[in-house]
Amino acid sequence: xxxxxxxxxxxxxxxxxxxxxxxxxxxxxxxxxxxxxxxxxxxxxxxxxxxxxxxxxxxxxxxxxxxxxxxxxxxxxxxxxxxxxxxxxxxxxxxxxxxxxxxxxxxxxxxxxxxxxxxxxxxxxxxxxxxxxxxxxxxxxxxxxxxxxxxxxxxxxxxxxxxxxxxxxxxxxxxxxxxxxxxxxxxxxxxxxxxxxx
Amino acid sequence: xxxxxxxxxxxxxxxxxxxxxxxxxxxxxxxxxxxxxxxxxxxxxxxxxxxxxxxxxxxxxxxxxxxxxxxxxxxxxxxxxxxxxxxxxxxxxxxxxxxxxxxxxxxxxxxxxxxxxxxxxxxxxxxxxxxxxxxxxxxxxxxxxxxxxxxxxxxxxxxxxxxxxxxxxxxxxxxxxxxxxxxxxxxxxxxxxxxxxxxxxxxxxxxxxxxxxxxxxxxxxxxxxxxxxxxxxxxxxxxxxxxxxxxxxxxxxxxxxxxxxxxxxxxxxxxxxxxxxxxxxxxxxxxxxxxxxxxxxxxxxxxxxxxxxxxxxx
Numbered sequence: 001x002x003x004x005x006x007x008x009x010x011x012x013x014x015x016x017x018x019x020x021x022x023x024x025x026x027x028x029x030x031x032x033x034x035x036x037x038x039x040x041x042x043x044x045x046x047x048x049x050x051x052x053x054x055x056x057x058x059x060x061x062x063x064x065x066x067x068x069x070x071x072x073x074x075x076x077x078x079x080x081x082x083x084x085x086x087x088x089x090x091x092x093x094x095x096x097x098x099x100x101x102x103x104x105x106x107x108x109x110x111x112x113x114x115x116x117x118x119x120x121x122x123x124x125x126x127x128x129x130x131x132x133x134x135x136x137x138x139x140x141x142x143x144x145x146x147x148x149x150x151x152x153x154x155x156x157x158x159x160x161x162x163x164x165x166x167x168x169x170x171x172x173x174x175x176x177x178x179x180x181x182x183x184x185x186x187x188x189x190x191x192x193x194x195x196x197x198x
Numbered sequence: 199x200x201x202x203x204x205x206x207x208x209x210x211x212x213x214x215x216x217x218x219x220x221x222x223x224x225x226x227x228x229x230x231x232x233x234x235x236x237x238x239x240x241x242x243x244x245x246x247x248x249x250x251x252x253x254x255x256x257x258x259x260x261x262x263x264x265x266x267x268x269x270x271x272x273x274x275x276x277x278x279x280x281x282x283x284x285x286x287x288x289x290x291x292x293x294x295x296x297x298x299x300x301x302x303x304x305x306x307x308x309x310x311x312x313x314x315x316x317x318x319x320x321x322x323x324x325x326x327x328x329x330x331x332x333x334x335x336x337x338x339x340x341x342x343x344x345x346x347x348x349x350x351x352x353x354x355x356x357x358x359x360x361x362x363x364x365x366x367x368x369x370x371x372x373x374x375x376x377x378x379x380x381x382x383x384x385x386x387x388x389x390x391x392x393x394x395x396x397x398x399x400x401x402x403x404x405x406x407x408x409x410x411x412x413x414x415x416x417x418x419x420x421x422x423x424x425x426x427x428x429x430x431x432x433x434x435x436x437x438x439x440x441x442x443x444x445x446x447x448x449x450x451x452x453x454x455x456x457x458x459x460x461x462x463x464x465x466x467x468x469x470x471x472x473x474x475x476x477x478x479x480x481x482x483x484x485x486x487x488x489x490x491x492x493x494x495x496x497x498x499x500x501x502x503x504x505x506x507x508x509x510x511x512x
Contacts (some may be wrong), residue, residue: 037450043359047360
């Protein structure tokens with residue numbers, strides 16, 4: 001029984017369990033989840049996959065991420081994928097309310113290995129896009145975090161001068177991150193006004 | 199008797215209950231605990247629920263509900279002494295939540311005969327409730343699998359340890375195999391070979407997903423039906439007895455690996471913490487969710503119940 005490669009394009013979206021319209025953030029999160037799921041000592045693979053399967057899967061994960069994280073490559077892939085589209089698109093878990101998102105952030109994300117491939121920065125502009133894609137308004141974040149909307153706006157406008165002390169900006173960023181479903185640590189590391197300063 | 203039945207039927211005919219089955223290959227992973235408390239959580243939200251203890255050989259759903267297990271049981275129904283399944287329902291602590299006991303008064307009851315199983319399967323939908331939750335036994339006997347496969351949703355409880363995971367995958371393989379029981383014999387034989395191959399020296403293994411794509415090529419007229427049949431299973435994972443934060447990732451990871459191996463949607467529904475209070479509530483003979491309504495596990499239970507309810511209402 002052979003699986004012929006090249007019959008149809010490898011289905012990166014199914015591999016990552018995301019719909020084709022997934023945002024940049026969804027892709028980064030899915031990549032991280034996939035790496036955790038298939039790493040050698042993962043419980044989830046126990047008794048299901050052999051070492052050879054895993055090698056193949058690891059290669060596919062890297063390949064999928066290298067394509068999906070690059071807008072140009074992704075557009076090419078989408079054109080091909082949506083054209084042939086022989087596989088059903090699974091949207092597993094899409095309807096289920098995520099349970100305590102911030103808790104499920106694994107403590108492992110500080111490992112350098114996990115950080116590779118996340119050179120992206122979260123500009124104020126990108127943050128706004130992410131927020132709007134999730135239909136969250138600044139007022140809602142302000143209401144929930146008790147941070148004045150003025151400061152939240154300043155975060156998205158990258159107006160560093162509104163925050164005399166870096167520590168406030170960092171704190172606000174963290175809260176902003178958890179409201180829009182980003183990893184707070186990662187946002188603080190990759191927010192341009194903060195990284196420029198260092 | 200017939201008159202009473204008629205009086206009940208207009209109500210129950212208007213809407214059949216949603217049937218959820220709680221299973222998982224291994225014993226002691228919290229199937230009864232989850233069934234009982236999910237049922238109570240639904241009841242607290244105003245739903246009419248009947249919990250059915252189908253762990254026939256070693257029933258203890260009643261204990262998780264803080265009840266004694268005396269009174270009428272499934273065996274009264276299966277032997278024909280009671281003709282209406284709704285007459286078996288015992289009241290629980292919470293309004294609108296009832297229980298059908300499987301307490302083992304008849305020691306032969308674990309070995310359901312085919313006609314008894316068929317009778318039960320046929321009549322589950324005539325239980326007068328919004329939700330019927332089946333608490334299944336451990337293992338992969340046909341009696342267990344058939345209830346799991348026939349339910350509208352299958353919930354699988356898994357613990358973050360290798361034995362539980364091994365048995366969960368084994369259980370899932372059996373579920374998918376059973377789901378295709380009407381497929382042609384050659385298909386079943388091939389599938390059985392794929393699913394039961396031994397892993398040799400870390401060499402490549404075949405997955406159900408690969409099997410399906412081979413079928414796509416071999417029998418393009420028949421393969422889609424096979425896929426539809428398998429993907430009609432609505433499966434949800436619950437990771438139970440979580441100790442460390444990273445254990446909660448297991449659900450995401452298994453959702454991914456199941457999708458890859460089985461080409462099926464297995465949703466990660468949520469997780470429950472390892473908690474001494476569970477033991478305490480059992481000793482106190484009171485259901486966990488009413489004994490400790492503020493505990494994080496109670497909150498998680500309610501969250502899972504409402505997630506599933508939202509899915510069912512769509």
